[in-house]
Amino acid sequence: MAAKWIEAITGSLEQKKQYKEAKARLEALPEPYRTAAGGFNRYLMYYGGVTDGDTMVQMLADLADLWERAAxxxxxxxxxxxxxxxxxxxSFAQAYGGKRWIDKERARLVEAVNDAKRREAGS
Incomplete structure (x- = not known):
């Protein structure tokens, strides 16, 4: 019961476990793959902007798969x-169609422009 309450506040504990496992896989890579994978992981966390935990975990696991296979x-x-x-x-990030933080801002921008057009037409 307590786990469900904690997850309601912090998010899925299973996702956190999977994320940590994928991160550990990246850190265990031999050089130069570790350096490259770490750079991509950092960039994807910023650029990807994925807000859905399942999508983020899958993207990171797939990144680990890619670099492990290359090694x-x-x-x-x-x-x-x-x-x-x-x-x-x-391109790698775009393959993951999860919800992104920018989606809300894009919708706001479209609504603001549409509102401005309606006001302009009404003038």
């Missing part, structure tokens, strides 16, 4: 990310 196969970092790491990271 096992000996695939070079540049072979994975190409010439533009930002483009790679943003």
């Amino acid at each position: 096992v196969d000996g695939t070079g970092v540049s072979e994975i990310v190409g010439d533009d790491p930002v483009e790679f990271a943003e």
Whole structure:
């Protein structure tokens, strides 16, 4: 019973566990994969803006899968990310359609412009 009350306030304990496990997988990678994966993880936390915990955990787990597989196969970092790491990271994040914090602001912007257009038409 207490766990449900705690989760109501803090969020899913299972998601937190999965997040920590995926983070540990990234930190356990050999170099240079650890450095690259850490950079992408940080960027995705800022750029991705995902507010849905399940989506965030899945994205991080998939990131860990990608870099673990690259390390096992000996695939070079540049072979994975190409010439533009930002483009790679943003394309990776876009594959996860979860709710993002910016969605609310986009809706507000559209409503503000529509409101301005209605006022303009009424003048």
